[in-house]
Amino acid sequence: MTAPPHTPLHRRRSSRLATMVAVLLTALAAVFATTAPAGATTPWQEADHNASTPDSPAMAYYLGSHIEVIRGQDNALWFNVDGGPFNHIGGVTYAAPTITSFNGQLWIWHTGQNGDVWGQSLANPNEPNHRRWYWNSPIQYRTQNIGGSGSAVRPTLGPAVAASPDHLHFIVVGANERIYHGFMDVNRNFSSWSEMPGGARTESAAGASTSPDGRLTVLHRGTDNRIYRQGLNLRNWQWDHNWQQMRNTNTNAAPSIAYNGHDGLMVEAWRDAGTGQILTSESLTYAAEATAPQGVPRGNNVASPSAPRVSSGPNGVDLTIRGGRFYDVQGHYFRDNVIYYIYNYYN
Template sequence: MIAAIAAVFASSGGAQASSSGWFSPDANATTQDTPAEAEFNGHHVVVNRGDGDNALWFDHDNGPFSRIGGTTFTAPAMTVFNDQLYLFQTGQDGNVYYQVMGLNAADQPTWAWSSSHRISAPSGTGVRVTLRPAIASSGDQLHIIVVGNNEHIYHSALYTNNSWSGSWTEVPGGGRTESGPTATTTPDGYLVVEHRGTNNLMYQQQGNVGTGVWAGSWTQLPHGQTNSAPAISYNGADGRIVEAWRDAGTGVIQTSESSRWTVDQTNPVNTPGNLTSPSGPSASYDDGNGVTLGIRGANFTNIDGDYHENHIYLHYHIYGR
């Protein structure tokens, strides 16, 4: 299945595919950080931080990237909520900003982003400007996870009327991180948050979306160490959670799966081609087909004999059907 998908992308606007299943949506696009991606009403959208200008750029359906504007020091985050596509970034002033893309009268994406909306940082600490936010949607809430300048992890939410909860609460358990967090939601009503600990081990905690009650402590994943931001995504193809990270020793992107209870985490596997990256990966669910990984290519990444630097690579259907 991956080989067939790769063939499709090889023939579509500007995308470069490989026999290993990795492809670049735009051969001319490079980035300084992890790309964000999402499926929006049947279209695949990628947003990245520009290599050199720190602006946000977006691509849909493997066409060329277009400049959104604004500036950020870190990777963006993106997901679908309330039938709209939400794009979040950490502002250079220590606050959080987001833009929205909606649907037109023909029920297709407008391919136009709204103006930026500002969400103030947690009281007493700005958001760490070099760390990306994490977002995850569940019913009537869009959950926002950030890291403060004090390295603590905070949670807030937007609602379907686009109103903000107006406050932040620290995720309990005293977790601290020097990398961006990651989050996903599950159909049984839980928000799962993961972070890289200051010891390079990875930790997860879940909160009940309905009651707002957290587990209260962080659980260490049995396998894997990373020195970059990890990524998680609920995988509707098999009802489990995919974890992805950059191995602290080799730089190779690795993946595993678990239930909400991390003790059953599978053994890590290297992604096809043993690709390395200077940044952590992204992970997003692809409408029943599995989970898509996105990475920033390393200097002189070898894809079927072609050498690239800082290019964006995607791989479809990890742990798919």
């Protein structure tokens, strides 16, 4: 920009200085907008706006990308990569699916129409065109007679899945509302199912995560709408044998949990039963010693008609939700059934 010929020299210098300062502040604002500190208001991203789900979406980080999987309005499985268009996988499920990596492979797991758990691994992860990704034929983890008398997993409740170096752990809810644990080894051999100790009952799916200290942590919604936690020591395969209540929790949906590698803690997320607001907390990795956390609203105080999902990311945890016709505190509109997400939610 050239100053008018009759502008005094000191005014031209001041104008140039003001322009340089404005450019610098704009650049700094852009930097801080993408590296907001923990606790700051975090921007949500909208995934493919043409996609829609009646349930909770799920997310995993794999080979440098974030992959989401949903149950579509057609009850089939769909996936996307880094917030892009959703692609059809197929199958039929009436529950929220889950996605995780195990033994170097990416897996999608869902509950089938008869209550069995089905899984598919990504067949060609090195294909750069994600629209050409395809998934291997599904394998079946039978749940018949899981609770006796021919019962199985409730078809409307998806499995919680968490990976350790040698096993992929499954937490499912039977038709009798009791909670069961099983696992798959690296050779794809499945264990028998066993009820978790403590006699808990729930009407929602469970949440599960492993951590480097050799623990599997499981969350469930109790019949009193409080969230309860129990851990399995993977070194000696001993459960805590009692469920620890997380105070200040009140939910009517499935809780979620993921390991936060950045801070070495567990992050829990849930939907408040009264307001629908998404609440989160951090706790110590060792479940039996963890201090009961407080619920903290994050990410512009959003709400959702379904449970949120947290998952481990490269720099913290990632969070994804289903939108539900609401405005956040800053006036942003979250459209009904559309998928929204935050990468590095706790960073």
